[in-house]
Structures are given as structure tokens and as C-alpha cells.
Amino acid sequence: MTSQLRTPLCDLLGIEVPIMQAGMGNVAYGRIAAAVSNAGGLGSIGGIDITPEEVDEEIKLFRKLSDKPLCVDLGFPANAPKGLSDVEVPELPGPLKQLKSELDEHGIEVKPTTDQAISLADNKKKLEIALDHGVEVIACALGTPAWxxxxxxxxxxxxxxxxxxxxxxxxxxxxxxDIVIVQGTEGGGHTGEVGLITLLAEVLEFATVPVVAAGGLVKGAQIAACLTMGAQGAWVGTRFLASKESGSEDVFKQAVVESEYDSTLRSLLFDGLHVRMLRNRFTEVWEGHEDELSPYPVQRVLTMPFKYAAMKANLKTHMSLPSGAGAGMINDVPGAADILNRLAEETVEALQGAGKLVVG
Structure with missing residues (x-):
């Protein structure tokens, strides 16, 4: 079935199916990337939130598990400082004091953390490591510098x-x-305000390179709709987050499966840039206190210790849970290859069904 789903993007990237697994931070490591690439899609390692040494290790793991193309997702925001020492951190705002109090009640210590997503120098090093390994594709989030x-x-x-x-x-x-991935506001993690269908139509009007759709895509019918508009592929995140090979915590996967159709919100609370995530106590403490938010990257430096403390303790209610708006349609945690095959089959079926429509 999947062999029926092919676009020019497949030839450009050396893959069999035009479905790519997004390089989600703290989720996408070598294991899931290999599973997706081996199944014919493009697997990605999320390099933003891990150290250069960990990027090296995960690429090596991928190469042991697969001889297929690999993508490494890195971030190059224009306003990123050189390192944490360049960020002046203010006193904890009220919402984080409340969160700290609640974590203390659970016996969870909030410790300072080295945030690799902040350091431009670290991200340059990660890029060097990836290219030295012969990584076939680099995904640029939050900016694509010419260099x-x-x-x-x-x-x-x-x-x-x-x-x-x-x-x-x-x-x-x-x-x-070489390729533009247009992510609509429905996407998990960092996302803009424009919906996918509108953004895709806008970019397709002038794009001179292949365009890939992203944002809330968890069903093949959604992918088919984007392909009929002119997209050459799909960049899928949250659906792969809820997979057996995903590096996310089991309680995170459970939260996605348990989520409702209106379970996400888009807010600046994560790091000072707009991020879509599941609603829980981590987001609730900020309600009515939006005036205490700091700009990027200060907000990120403030919140990351809380994020990692709750993650380490598997405290789902207080974890940061970036997720796409399509989470409410996810109700299982299969293998990544099964997800890819399911999405491809659903896409082909939807395209075949659309082909039977007669206008007039």
C-alpha cells in the first residue's frame, strides 16, 4: 500500500514514503528515528534540548540500527545568546514560586540545569557533529541562517x-x-498563529522548493488533504510522540492518549516564545499572571529547572507537555513503524476516495 504513496520529495531525500517524524525535543532520539527511517519515512533526532555529546551518541545509535537517511533537528533563533551565563535571571515570578511549593510537597527538588537550547555555540557544535557524521538532512527551527x-x-x-x-x-x-516545512498553529511545540490550511496555501503561491505540511496531523486523511493542495509531504510530531520507541516518558504518552479535543493551549509560558502544550498544573499556575511572563530566553531559563524536575519524577500533573491540537484523536501507543504504515495507508485510501468525487 505504501508504495502507492510517493512524491518528488521522496527522490530528493532518498526515502520511500513522504512522511517525516518531527525532531521533537526530549522525545526524538536515535531509536525512534531508526524505526521510522527503516519503515520508509524520514526519522529525525531532536538535537535542540540535548548536549553535543548526546547528539553524537544518538547519531551513532541511529547508524547502528539503520542505513537509511537521517534528519537532525537543530535551532538557530536570531536572538539566542551565546550561553546561559549571558542571561540575567530575575527573581522567580509568582507562578513559579507556587509551582516550587507544590513540587516541594511532593518531595521533588528543583535544581539548576544547563539548557542546551539556549547556547548558540552549542548548537553550532551540534551542527558540526551532525555534518561530520554525514547526516543527510538538517532541519532548522526558529530560523535558517544562510551560514x-x-x-x-x-x-x-x-x-x-x-x-x-x-x-x-x-x-x-x-x-x-531545500525544503520548507510550513507548521500551522495546530502544531505542538513552537508554533505561530496561522492555521495550516491557510499557511500552506499562502506559501504554495510563491515557493520555489518543495513544501511540506505540519501541525496537528495525526490522520492520513489530513495528510491527503495537504497533498491535494500541493504539499509534497508531511512532518508529523505528536502522533509519533505516542509510540513505543518515543523517548518521552510513559506518563507523557498516557497524557496524550487521555487528552480531549480541546486539551491544548498556545502560550508564552514555556520559554517566552509561543508553544502549544497540554493543559495541566504547569500551565494552570500562570492563568491570570500573564503579566509576570519574561521574554525569550529569560522565561526559558526560569522554567527549565521545573520542567526537568517534574520529568525526572514522572509527575504528569506538573510536567511540561508540548503537544499538537490533534492529540485528542490519538488513542493508542503502537510502534513507530506501525504508525508510519497506518498513516500511509490512510492517506492512500483518502486520496483514492477523493479521486472518485465528481464535480458538476
Whole structure:
């Protein structure tokens, strides 16, 4: 069935099915990436939230498990400081004091953390490591600097740019990106305000490179709709988060499966940039206290110790749970290859059904 689902993107990336697993932070490691790539899609390692040494280890793990193409997802925000020492951290705001009090009641200690997503130097090092390993694809989140594209092309790697606005797609194309991933506001993690269908239509009007759809995609019928509009593939996150090979905690996967159709919100509370996540106590403490939010990257430095403390303790109510708006349609935790095959089969069925429609 999957062999019937093929677009020019497959030839460009050396894959069999135009479905890619998103490089989610603290979720997408070598194991899930290998499972997806071995099944014919494009697997990704989320390199933003881990150390350069861990990026190296996860790429090596992938290469042991697969000889297929690999993507490494990195972040290059224009306003990222060189390191944590360059960020002036204010006193804890009221919501985080409340969160700390509640974590204390559970016997959970909040410790300072080294946040790899902050350091531009670390992300440059991660890029060097990935390219030295011969990684075939680099995904750029939160910006696609021309120097990154040049470095990738010099090593024969393709570049994919994840964007949330049409103007960002124009900029990425101007800087030489090979593929644009348009992520609608429905997506989990960092996301813009424009819905996927509108954003996809906007970018397809001027794009001179292949365009991939992202944001809330958990069913093949959704992917089929995007393909009929002109997208050449799909970038899927939350559906793969709830998989056996996902690096997310079991309680995180459980939270996705248990979520309702209106369980997510989009807020600045995570790191000062808009992030979509599941509602829980981590988000609830900020309600009515939005005036205490700090800009990126200060907000990120403030919240990360709480995020990691709750993660380590598996305290689902207080964890940060980035998730797409489609989470309410996810009700199981199968293997990543099974997810890929299911999505491909559903997409083909939807496309065949659409082909039977007669207008007039």
C-alpha cells in the first residue's frame, strides 16, 4: 500500500514514503528515528534540548540500527545568546514560586540545569557533529541562517526550514533552503498563529522548493488533504510522540492518549516564545499572571529547572507537555513503524476516495 504513496520529495531525500517524524525535543532520539527511517519515512533526532555529546551518541545509535537517511533537528533563533551565563535571571515570578511549593510537597527538588537550547555555540557544535557524521538532512527551527545552509550544502546535506509565517518561508528560500516545512498553529511545540490550511496555501503561491505540511496531523486523511493542495509531504510530531520507541516518558504518552479535543493551549509560558502544550498544573499556575511572563530566553531559563524536575519524577500533573491540537484523536501507543504504515495507508485510501468525487 505504501508504495502507492510517493512524491518528488521522496527522490530528493532518498526515502520511500513522504512522511517525516518531527525532531521533537526530549522525545526524538536515535531509536525512534531508526524505526521510522527503516519503515520508509524520514526519522529525525531532536538535537535542540540535548548536549553535543548526546547528539553524537544518538547519531551513532541511529547508524547502528539503520542505513537509511537521517534528519537532525537543530535551532538557530536570531536572538539566542551565546550561553546561559549571558542571561540575567530575575527573581522567580509568582507562578513559579507556587509551582516550587507544590513540587516541594511532593518531595521533588528543583535544581539548576544547563539548557542546551539556549547556547548558540552549542548548537553550532551540534551542527558540526551532525555534518561530520554525514547526516543527510538538517532541519532548522526558529530560523535558517544562510551560514547554516552553506555549511550543510558544503557537506552534501539537505536543509529543511520549519516556518510558521509566509514571510519566514520567503526568508528561508532566499537563504537557500531545500525544503520548507510550513507548521500551522495546530502544531505542538513552537508554533505561530496561522492555521495550516491557510499557511500552506499562502506559501504554495510563491515557493520555489518543495513544501511540506505540519501541525496537528495525526490522520492520513489530513495528510491527503495537504497533498491535494500541493504539499509534497508531511512532518508529523505528536502522533509519533505516542509510540513505543518515543523517548518521552510513559506518563507523557498516557497524557496524550487521555487528552480531549480541546486539551491544548498556545502560550508564552514555556520559554517566552509561543508553544502549544497540554493543559495541566504547569500551565494552570500562570492563568491570570500573564503579566509576570519574561521574554525569550529569560522565561526559558526560569522554567527549565521545573520542567526537568517534574520529568525526572514522572509527575504528569506538573510536567511540561508540548503537544499538537490533534492529540485528542490519538488513542493508542503502537510502534513507530506501525504508525508510519497506518498513516500511509490512510492517506492512500483518502486520496483514492477523493479521486472518485465528481464535480458538476
Amino acid at each position: 547554516v545552509v552553506e555549511a550543510c550544502h558544503a557537506k552534501g546535506a539537505k536543509v529543511m526550514s520549519i516556518v510558521g509565517l509566509a514571510k519566514h518561508a520567503r526568508s528561508a528560500i532566499r537563504n537557500g533552503t
